[in-house]
Amino acid sequence: MTSDRFHDTVLTVDYASPTAARRVARAIEPEIGDIDDDRSSVSLRRESNTVELHVTASDVVALRASLNTWLSLVQTAEAAGKLA
Template sequence: MDHQAVLEFVYDDPDSAALVEASVAQELDEIDGDRTHARLDRDDATLSMTIDAADPVALRAGMTTWTTLVEVAERVGGI
């Protein structure tokens, strides 16, 4: 994949980051396709999402999808 974006989400505490991580991680295998792939990593209270894409359009679509899922996880989790 030729294009990459790394999104970092910093939370007040590791428990909040772990809650969002657990919620979003369930979607990793479901959403990956031929043009995009995402990876999720957590270091203490920081959640990092790496999105690899074949082209800029796929990268933008992947970023929109994953940031929306993180936002929903935060809202539902009360974070």
């Protein structure tokens, strides 16, 4: 990102087990480098049964768009895990 100003938020999702958290983190992790652009970026951290996404953007529109994308990816990973 080229801007000196930024907006950020942290999404924290707790799961019933470390296995469930690991499954979701592994499912969305490959998207991190592919979805980042010059207006937004994300980092992922998993500890025990918690998945944390730190989303940073150069403006609020980019932040909202990035949050929508990552929330959809998490929801899809959760749904796929229930089918497995």
